[in-house]
Amino acid sequence: MLGIKASGVTDHSVFCLYLMCLVNFLATGFLQICGVGLNGMSYYCIVMSIGLLVDFNMHILLRYYESPLLTRESKVKDALQTIGSSVLIGGLSTFLGVVPMVFSSSDMMSVLFYAFWGMVLIGCSHGLVLLPVLLSIVGPENVRRDVARTVSTSSSVEGGQENFSNDAPPISAEPNPAEVDC
Secondary structure, rough: OOOOOOOHHHHHHHHHHHHHHHHHHHHHHHHOOOOOOOOHHHHHHHHHHHHHHHHHHHHHHHHHHHHHOOOOHHHHHHHHHHHHHHHHHHHHHHHHHHHHHHOOOOHHHHHHHHHHHHHHHHHHHHHHHHHHHHHHHHHHHHHOOOOOOOOOOOEOOOOOOOEEOOOOOOOOOOOOOOOOOO
């Protein structure tokens, strides 16, 4: 995956950073196609819409990494089945929220509309199409990290100086009535 082995958090962060840069690059091109010049307002809109990118891509990535399944294809299917519809509904609701801006006579509102429209279009297509394809090809197969450690309940030190054992009574979830002070 981009010459980086997917073993740690920083490796996944680099993958996410790559996707964010790609989508921002495409959003800038989309604004040019729509006839919006690059200025302070369009730059501000692109920076503001980065949150949408995080919403579309990171939810899919998070579900992929948390999936208990073992193969790439099954993890992608699980991610799309569980969170894909929510990502799509989020994109559609965001698009419907900015549609009234297209009817505004203000140039600022039209720039805002095109920026968010492009980010929703590009973000949803990357989050629901490109990202699952990339994950099914180069995604890590099993990223579950079992950190549960088995701790011994008794230990002893050589020479018999210290001996800790599990002689304590079991902990009860219910309080002892004699110890309750009312």
